[in-house]
Amino acid sequence: MLSPEAEAIRDEALAGVAAASDVAALASVDRTFLGKDGAVGQILASIKDAPPEKRKQLGQEANALKQVIGGAIEERREALRAEALVAERASDGFDPTLPGAPLQRGSLHPVTQVTRELQGIFSSMGYAILDGPEVELDDYNFEALNIPADHPAREMYDTFWCKGDANLLLRTHTSPVQIRALETLEPPFRAIAPGRCFRNETVDASHEHTFHQMEGLVVGEGITVGHLIGAMKTFLREVFRRDLEIRLRPGFFPFVEPGFELDVRCPFCAEKTPRGCSVCKRTTWIELCPCGMVHPRVLAFGGVDAEKYTGFAFGLGLSRLVMLRFGIDDIRHLMGADLRFLEQF
Amino acid sequence: MFLSYRWLQRHVDLTGVSAQEIAEDLTIHTAEVEGVEPFAPALSDVVVGHVVDRKPHPDADRLSVCTVDVGDDTPLNIVCGAPNVDAGQKVAVGRVGTVLPGNLKLKKAKIRGVESRGMICSERELELGDEHSGIWVLPDDAQVGVPVAQALGIDDWIIEIENKSLTHRPDLWGHRGIATEIAAIRGLELLPLDLTLPETAGGEPYPVRVESPGCPRYLGLPISGVRVERSPLWLRLLLIAAGQRPLDLLVDLSNFVMLDLGQPNHLFDAGRLSSEGILVRNARAGETMTTLDDVERTFTQNDMLIVSGDEPVAVAGVMGGEASKVAEGTTDLLLEVAAFDATTVRRTAQRLGLRTDASTRFEKTLDPTLPAKAAAHLVHTLRAIQPDVTLPRAMGDAGTWTDPACDVELRPERVRIVLGADVPDDEIERILTSLGFGVVRSASPWSVRVPSDRAAKDVGIEEDLIEEVGRMFGYGNIAERPLEGPLVPAPRDERRELVELLQNRLAGAARFHEALTHTFQFDALLQRLGAFDEAYLEVLNPQIDGCARIRRSILPSLLGVLEGNRRHSDDVRLFEIGKGYRPEDANERGEPREVHQLAIVWALPRPGKNARFDAGVMSRLQSVVDDLIRVARRSASGWRALDATDVPSWAHPGRSMANEFATVGVLDPGVKRELGLDGDLECDVAFAELSLDALLAADEAPHAYHPIPRFPSVKVDVAFSVPEAFAAGDAIAVVEAAGKGLVHSTEMFDLYRGDSVGAGKKSLALHVRLLASDRTLSDEDVARFVGRVERGIERAGGELRSE
């Protein structure tokens, strides 16, 4: 049985608990009633001065109050936590259309991205990846490729010649790597060589004096035109992720015999009727890469027995492929180092 | 080169074969076709009209009012200004609505008060030549109301062939050669052509001498009794279709033979030549002659001239001379048909900047048996037009030429091996024979006779014959085959692997953008960067003046693009991996040393006053480079400051450092201004250059795993006040020494200069994490450590500020 005073304390405390609308208010109730100097605390403090017969009752009352009030506070605290969770889970003010906070990002050049993709495709088929110098010897860029001095084919390559050494030039194609490969690798082998090449052409939206190519070379016993067609189809299937019709037509490059131009059916207007679009200049074919069977003189220059071994070679227009892949309409962007371009990749 | 479809039909019957089909055939089997266009499309709209009546215009002396029947119910009233228009003529009439060349759409008009419903056209108005002194009068039998093209049987197509794809085919530079291909492709008969020279008058042949080694054969044939007149319509139309402007019969015939057989030739007015005849010799240095285009040319000893009485009369294989040209009144000709050396002609044409139809053909190395055939063809064609022409003297024929026709061995099984297709022996034989090769079948190898026009240039070995078979068999008929062979890993390329590692780290974690820049560097840029005086390889023929240098280092190129990028971006982070060339360090073959580099630039606005001491762009780039070296699994010794002798010219002389792999620094303030990075574009710029060569040359550092600690670590902060010259690295060394193996990591968190530290001094503060592998560290351990730090730093000339 509580005394009327104790009951008053209890009622006041419970009212305070009920009225506490947040954790701070509840803590204040806790202090006011259960703290050292709080109402219950004072009862406990009064015990030592009370007559002995009342001490027990006072002690019981204080404990009872502690329990009742403490329990109420705990209960209220739980309720407040639950309310807080509900509040936290509210979706007020949520706007999914607010853009995410900006993120500084980096990028790989589109030429790097496409080169890597092609390297992945070819190395999965056992092709080694080779590199060659951009400043080349005439011997490798022309002579060993069966384009001797005064050969009219030299005019097809608008060559940048170096000052001071008539044998030095900026390579006009990645084909000199063929010779370097023949000199160092033992047939049979398969290799590709991506890299930059140079031709002294007037620069405009579709011409750059610096561009990227990827040379391919496969040498072995019994390598045929059929293998060349197979290799090209496989690679195109991987790049465009579907079967594309190709055609080989005669093309003249002194380092191959027979030599071809490889055209691929334009993938950009495949679903259109009638076919033809701006990418293929309405012809439905895209000229993709010169290729052919390695000329026996080239094999011989590279120290390979041209009777025992045959081979095929191709020169993919990497810059062109990059432009096709991303729909880039101006080749100058590739070497432009403009962040507004680079950031898009 | 332009081909006329109708012209081709002079050599092969193309009934039922369209120009588009021919183009497709040539594309697949022979050469690249640029396009197929209708010839003079206006001729399909313009119709044949009959001038029924002509009256003078009532109000204009020079105009006529014509009544022209164009096959409709009512004749048209047309006002015409041509002096030669007359009643009874058949004329070419453009009606109201017809579109003439130049996109001129005819409308109903009133001319000086008289209504005109159309136009009677001149040849020039139809783009059929320069003739515009009067209207084009058509043959009397032309059928009224029918389009002119149809009525005259002159509708034609122009097929354009890409010249580059004929580089190796001298035989395809005329219509006959292309027709031979078409006949072979389609299995048609080539129509006969009389190429034997008619009999000439007897006696001494025309005197021709060849002194120059660049002329294997020279034919001189005198022709008499010619008249300079206009060419017949058929000839003019064919020439126009093939892209030539008709002039007069003789010039036109010369061009006709060239475009028909691919053999250039020249006609001199014999009356203007010396009676001594012709000499082919090299020019004397400084010798001059005015060419047909009315330009005086000066020659060198490498140029080959045609000389008469010691006067130059033509540049061999390039162009004739003005003084000896055929002109009005010419009656006697000397026809020159020759074989000239390709290189000699090409060099002269190139040097003179005079690429002509003739030189283009000679550059391909022409068949030396062709001149005699071409001479005959010209005479026959001329006689068909002017039957009374005579050949008053035997033809002069000089030179040391030999017939290039040769025999090449061909193994039919080799054809099948290289092509990867089962082409039967009979098919191989059929193809080669259709192309004019002579095949002697026997046990392998066969002997194949290569005709002179193919042997002159492109067919000399077995593979050449295989190509002939392959292209005619059709590459589309060869089945694809997968590569086969043992599965062995391809050799690894460590440099490429390193490049990919660095690219990934920079574009990923470090968030830089990969750029590609040109190999050429502008002189102006190098001057701004103070890097102009180094040794550069240069190209002889730069595209832009002042941009001939080939880069030694990548970095200047990236510095050059900073300003443009800074205009659009506050935070510019670029990198490029590429090659530089060092000519001073060439090998015995003359190849300059190739260096492989990574260049990085980073431009940022200057950090605010209250930013952390390491918020600066250089400090951040240094961390990027440290990380790259770590990712490359190499270990670098500490950074050392670069002094004036080894600091790059563009770098701040007191804010640049290096280790064995890399250089990191900030841009020199003067250079920064030179690059335009001031004013609105003001920023801090840090750069780094890593040598891939050095990274690859260094051993890989072992990547050791450290066990996760079993005992907790203790964090202690220490701050020192040290003299300004005291390096942070030395402070860290003191701390590590004091730790006696317990220092797990240190991190600098403050660098402060100010009143509370005192002049000439700075304060450095570090978080130090202590860790023992065998126990939990006690307060005593920490106190002993701090005590040792204090003594250590005092010995080094500083003092501990707090712990």
Ligand SMILES: [Zn+2]
């Ligand atoms: Zn298309």
